[in-house]
Amino acid sequence: QDQPMVLVAYFSQFGNTQVLAEAIADGAESVGGVEIKLLPIDQVETQDLFKASAIILGSPVYNGNPAPQVLEFINSWPFEGRPLKDKIGAAFATGGGISIGEEGVMIDILRAMLIHGMIIVGGEEVEAAFGASSITGEGPFNSSKNQELFYEKARGLGKRVALLALRLP
Numbered sequence: 001q002d003q004p005m006v007l008v009a010y011f012s013q014f015g016n017t018q019v020l021a022e023a024i025a026d027g028a029e030s031v032g033g034v035e036i037k038l039l040p041i042d043q044v045e046t047q048d049l050f051k052a053s054a055i056i057l058g059s060p061v062y063n064g065n066p067a068p069q070v071l072e073f074i075n076s077w078p079f080e081g082r083p084l085k086d087k088i089g090a091a092f093a094t095g096g097g098i099s100i101g102e103e104g105v106m107i108d109i110l111r112a113m114l115i116h117g118m119i120i121v122g123g124e125e126v127e128a129a130f131g132a133s134s135i136t137g138e139g140p141f142n143s144s145k146n147q148e149l150f151y152e153k154a155r156g157l158g159k160r161v162a163l164l165a166l167r168l169p
């Protein structure tokens with residue numbers, strides 16, 4: 001039997017969201033027995049969505065909202081017959097500043113996943129309850145070496161989703 005597949009999909013203009021996606025994929029990979037696909041949203045094919053047991057989707061914050069590209073991506077998902085129902089869904093986000101959108105963006109993504117009937121989950125730790133996020137431009141976080149805290153939560157999210165994907169019927 002095929003291994004369950006976890007799709008980590010992201011939009012990233014400047015690379016921050018991609019780095020967080022890579023940490024999520026690392027965490028999922030650490031579980032073993034799960035196939036991981038890490039793709040920018042413009043390279044995701046409909047077959048990937050059908051095949052995935054879990055979809056972890058990430059966006060930068062753009063003026064308090066998900067990037068429009070990410071909303072368009074979700075709007076393009078197959079809906080007729082709700083083929084994504086009962087797949088696991090999780091979210092991640094990066095924002096330049098503290099408390100100016102990243103939590104809202106994760107909730108926006110999760111809300112759309114619920115419309116598709118997905119089973120939504122957050123990260124491993126309570127500090128990643130809505131998903132994994134990172135602050136990329138403000139204060140001490142304005143440097144890649146100070147991002148480890150965020151990467152740890154991202155790995156935890158990937159790991160949790162992969163473990164749950166293995167438990168799906």
Ligand SMILES: Cc1cc2nc3c(=O)[nH]c(=O)nc-3n(C[C@H](O)[C@H](O)[C@H](O)COP(=O)(O)O)c2cc1C
Nearest residue numbers: 012013014015016017060061063064094095096097
């Ligand atoms: C058009 C635009 C709007 C933005 N608006 C916000 C915002 O409202 N809140 C925030 O925290 N960061 C905002 N940012 C910063 C990005 O969310 C942040 O730099 C993010 O990490 C970029 O992700 P990327 O490197 O994957 O492209 C904005 C960036 C752009 C380009």
